[in-house]
Amino acid sequence: MMASALADGKSMDFILHLPRFEGPLDLLLYLIEKNKYTLSDLEICPIIDQYLAYVARMRALDIELAGEFLDMASYLIWIKSCLLLPSLTRPGEEGVNPEHELKEMLKAYLAIKQAAYDLSERPLLFRDRYPRGSTEPERTMPRMGLGALLKAIEAIRGRTKHYIMKLDETRRFSIREMMGRIHALLKSRPKIELTDCVKTGEKTELIALFMAALELSKSSVARLVQHGLFGRIILIRREA
Amino acid sequence: MEQREIIEALIFVSDGARTLKDIRQVLPDLTAQDVEELVAELNRIYEQSGRSFRIIPAAEGYLFVTRPEYTPHIRTLASPARLSQAALEVLAVIAYKGPCTRQTIETIRGVDSSSALKSLLKSELIDIKPGKPMQYHTTDRFLEVFGLRSLSELPDIAQFEEVFAHAPEEAGTLDQSRE
Numbered sequence: 199m200m201a202s203a204l205a206d207g208k209s210m211d212f213i214l215h216l217p218r219f220e221g222p223l224d225l226l227l228y229l230i231e232k233n234k235y236t237l238s239d240l241e242i243c244p245i246i247d248q249y250l251a252y253v254a255r256m257r258a259l260d261i262e263l264a265g266e267f268l269d270m271a272s273y274l275i276w277i278k279s280c281l282l283l284p285s286l287t288r289p290g291e292e293g294v295n296p297e298h299e300l301k302e303m304l305k306a307y308l309a310i311k312q313a314a315y316d317l318s319e320r321p322l323l324f325r326d327r328y329p330r331g332s333t334e335p336e337r338t339m340p341r342m343g344l345g346a347l348l349k350a351i352e353a354i355r356g357r358t359k360h361y362i363m364k365l366d367e368t369r370r371f372s373i374r375e376m377m378g379r380i381h382a383l384l385k386s387r388p389k390i391e392l393t394d395c396v397k398t399g400e401k402t403e404l405i406a407l408f409m410a411a412l413e414l415s416k417s418s419v420a421r422l423v424q425h426g427l428f429g430r431i432i433l434i435r436r437e438a
Numbered sequence: 439m440e441q442r443e444i445i446e447a448l449i450f451v452s453d454g455a456r457t458l459k460d461i462r463q464v465l466p467d468l469t470a471q472d473v474e475e476l477v478a479e480l481n482r483i484y485e486q487s488g489r490s491f492r493i494i495p496a497a498e499g500y501l502f503v504t505r506p507e508y509t510p511h512i513r514t515l516a517s518p519a520r521l522s523q524a525a526l527e528v529l530a531v532i533a534y535k536g537p538c539t540r541q542t543i544e545t546i547r548g549v550d551s552s553s554a555l556k557s558l559l560k561s562e563l564i565d566i567k568p569g570k571p572m573q574y575h576t577t578d579r580f581l582e583v584f585g586l587r588s589l590s591e592l593p594d595i596a597q598f599e600e601v602f603a604h605a606p607e608e609a610g611t612l613d614q615s616r617e
Contacts, residue, residue: 220523221549237599266549305599306546312598314523314530323583324519327494327503331453333515 222270223307225249230304237305242297243281246274273300371403376410384420384435392431441465442476449477449493449500455582457499495587497578519561519583524554532564533580534595537573 219225229248230240253271256263277296321327376395383390395407411433415422423432448464449456461473468476477500481492490508493500504512521529528551531543543551555574558564563580567573576589586592 220527221547223548264549270548303548307548309595309598310527310530310534310546313534313592313595314526316593316598317530317533317584318521318526320584320586321506322519323496323501323503323585324516326506326509328509328512328516329454329501329503330450332512 220311221264222249222267223304224311225252225267226270226304227308227311237301237308240301242300243278246278249274368402369398369400371400371406373406373409373413376403376406377413380407380410380414380433381419384433388435390433392433441468442479445473445476446480446493449502452501455496455499455501455578457497459498461499494585496585497581497587501582522554522557524549524551525558528554529558529563529576529580532558532574533576533589533592536564537567537575539571539573541571543574 219228226245226249229245229252230237233241233244233248235241235245250271253263253267256267277300280296323329324332380390380392380395383395392407392411396403408431411420411422411431414420414433418436420433421436423434424430444465445461448461452460458470458473462468462470465473477493484492491502491504494503495501524547527547528543531546532538535542535546540551540555543555555564559566561579562577563583564574565577567575580586581588
């Protein structure tokens with residue numbers, strides 16, 4: 199796959215046609231191989247330069263790179279600076295060897311990549327050979343009849359019965375209708391309590407009644423009187 | 439009725455791999471070695487009579503599978519399983535270094551591996567060992583799918599440390615394109 203991607207490329211451009219790399223280590227391995235190095239015989243500086251050039255080019259083209267590629271870029275710049283600058287560690291002192299560290303990382307990843315390749319080369323079940331039952335549509339589902347399904351639903355119902363709240367259909371009361379009711383009562387008596395108008399006591403009825411009382415007060419049919427918070431609400435007829 | 443055919447019947451009726459333990463429960467006189475020899479005999483019979491299937495070792499037991507040459511015909515009816523490169527790499531880390539943490543996997547691969555882990559968990563090739571930190575390990579299903587008796591059958595990982603993945607002819611093409 200890689201070979202065909204490279205076949206028609208020229209010097210720098212070809213790298214853009216490459217398949218996606220699994221990560222920065224994968225890209226580094228590719229560059230090492232491209233430069234005909236092995237891990238034990240590796241000149242790290244040109245590889246670092248090529249890696250950085252690749253990342254810079256990808257960024258210039260606005261191609262989104264995973265954060266790991268940028269982390270590796272800064273790590274590589276650090277390694278290069280360590281290689282180019284005179285060592286700060288005094289003789290005899292155990293200093294870090296970043297080049298060695300990078301090589302160990304690459305070695306470990308290369309081994310895993312190869313092991314993965316080796317695994318994929320094995321005759322795989324469901325790819326190269328099939329066990330009995332492979333063509334069953336849902337292998338993981340136990341084969342059961344409709345009866346079992348209905349029984350299961352019944353069981354769930356029995357278990358959850360007590361928790362299901364039955365919601366009555368809410369009755370609607372129109373404010374206009376309530377205004378009529380209050381008005382009719384006010385015709386026979388000059389003074390009524392709002393609760394006198396209640397018939398069913400449903401919440402929606404109470405709300406509608408209250409709204410109706412406000413409406414009547416607004417249109418100067420009745421006066422609303424309440425002594426204190428939560429006190430009784432009295433409607434007093436207003437003479438026209 | 440021969441013991442050999444009893445073993446055949448036992449493996450045949452099993453949906454997944456029939457464990458050696460199952461077989462020895464039915465035929466307690468047989469050793470693991472005996473069972474293996476009888477299974478080899480069965481495979482020879484299948485081969486001689488040109489059958490399309492064989493018995494393979496899988497995890498701690500045996501499994502009937504079709505011969506690879508019949509795969510193209512079976513594919514029409516059964517969709518093949520696919521593993522991405524990322525999933526294969528994660529699987530390799532877990533098979534060789536497991537049980538191991540996600541941290542170990544990502545340190546070796548140098549890249550985030552959460553989605554590969556998720557898909558491997560879903561396909562039941564790996565599982566999580568309870569405890570903290572969470573550790574991943576391969577399952578019996580992994581052994582089954584990859585035709586392994588145990589993880590110890592995997593080749594030594596040290597041999598992979600210097601070889602590059604690509605076949606020689608591919609490397610040749612790479613060289614040409616560099617010019």
